[in-house]
Amino acid sequence: MVRTPIGRLRVVSILEGVSYLALLGVAMPLKYLADRPEAVRVVGSLHGLLALLFIIAVIHVTFVRRWSFARLVTALVASVIPFGAFALEASLRREQEVSVSSSSATHRGAAEA
16 A cells, blocks of 8 residues: 555545544644643644645655646645545545556556557
């Protein structure tokens, strides 16, 4: 899964999505309801790092797969919508499966020729 740019983006997308939900669903309530701001500091820092990795991975896939500007923007917007990273990961999984099946069909056709 992590051997390809899309595979790496899928992994980072899941991690970034989990960290975002932890920030919104755990750390923020702890800060404002339990007066525990350190939760936001820790989870927020982790989420910030994962968000940067996500952006780098999206840009890398954009160049490697020659994504359109609209696809790039869609991927970036998905990261700021709760559960959006998981929807993006599902889309990337389908894209990766199509890519793998079409490349294996091409290899089979070349081997038969």
